[in-house]
Each structure stands twice: as C-alpha cells, then as structure tokens.
Amino acid sequence: MTAAQNTNSVRIDKWLWAARFFKTRALASKACDLGRIHSNEIEAKPARDVRAGDMLRIKNEGGEFHIEVLQLSEIRGPAAVAQTLYRETEASKEQRQREAAERKAMQQYAPLPERRPSKRDRRRIIQFRTSR
Template sequence: MSDKKPAKVRLDKWLWAARFFKTRALAKAAIEGGKVLYDGQRCKVSRTVDVGATLQVRQGYDDKIITVLKISEQRKGAADAQLLYEETAASIKKRMDEADRRRKFAQSNPLFDHKPNKKERRQISKFKDETTL
C-alpha cells in the first residue's frame, strides 16, 4: 500500500480527515460560519491547506489553535488523525482553564428536580422582596 501525499487538499476535507468534524458538510458549515480561521483570517471552504499553517477551530465552547503537520485527504483512525496536527500549549492550557471554570460555575448553580409550584413561587417572591429592603 503506497502512502502518497496529495498535492492539494481543501480545508473542509482536511478538517474532516483530521476528525474535527464528523462530516464534510459540518466542516463546510463551520468554515462558512466563521468558526474556522486560517492564519487568523476567515477563508473559503476550498482554501488549500499548507503544512505549517495555523488554524483556529471553534468546537462548542472550546477554541483550539492548531498547527498543521501533515496533509491528508483520507479519513483514518483517531490515532492517525492526531498525527496530522499539533495543538499549541497555550491553547491546551486555555481550554483546561475554561473547562474548570465552567465546571465550578455549574456546581455553584443548583439544579432543581421540579418546577416551583405556586406556594414555592410565593416563598421565592417573598424572599426576594425581603432582601431588597
């Protein structure tokens, strides 16, 4: 099996092959929506990817800043896909800090198992009125 490198690969195809998105259509939508920046600039879906380029990819709450190490247009396993890019140390640290902040915020906001009934709403309203005085 020969491992030839493609000369040109579109950005949406590379993001799909690197397993950032499950389908090329999702990759295309993210690029068009401005969630993927190529060397700090918005770009088109058909932009060719170069080795050494810096990509900023927003997925959910996370922003990943990566450097392209290899070019591939073929989707392979997750271990092989991770060899196509390298995430910067600053990006990893920022993602971990943000995840920790979200986790702490979620712990400080209690989740209720039910919607307040009429009596509980009155008690909440009374409590709020007492605290504003």
C-alpha cells in the same frame, strides 16, 4: 501513499473532517461559512487550500483550538492517526483546560431543574445553542 499525500494542499473542509475536528464534512464546511475557521489569521472558506505549516484557529463544541498543520490527508482514519496531522500550541491547550475547569466549577452552583424539559423547552434550548 494516498492521493492527498501526493499533492501539497487539501481543501480545508476535507482536512478538518479527516483530522476529526468535525463529525461530517458538511459540519466542517458550515463552520467555515460561519467564520469559525481561520487560516493564518484569515477567515477560511470551505474550498480554501490548507498546506503543511499553516496555522489554523478552529472553534467547535470542544473549544477553541490553535494548531499547526503537520501533514495533509483527505481520508478520515483512526483518531490516533488523525492526531498526527496537527500540533496544538501550548497556550491553546492551557486555555481550553482552564475553560473546562471553569465550566466544571460553574456546574456546582447551577440549580438542578425541577422537571424534564417539555418539547417547547427543548426547542428553545436548541434554538439558543445554535444561535451563537
């Protein structure tokens, strides 16, 4: 049994990293600071404790997830283990699949670029993506 399993709460940024919603703990912490993480419908700060049974709303590049925390962990393990830490609601799964299908359909109608983006174009693309 790990130290995290002996306690009944874990910092939310550590748990999000361990559950593989974010690649680094710093990204998980930044998402909390930007208001992209809600715990029981309350905006979560990085140091907020998460407990088994909490309902989380997580916005990341994969979409918006509505999940229930099943287990706690501070240790990042394999993806198969990380998926046992939470359960996603059916409505959340359906919504993410619907949005993915819409994005895929919209790509068919998007015009292909005439050339590769210049350095200036790439900077503008990166600035646009991070400003949301």
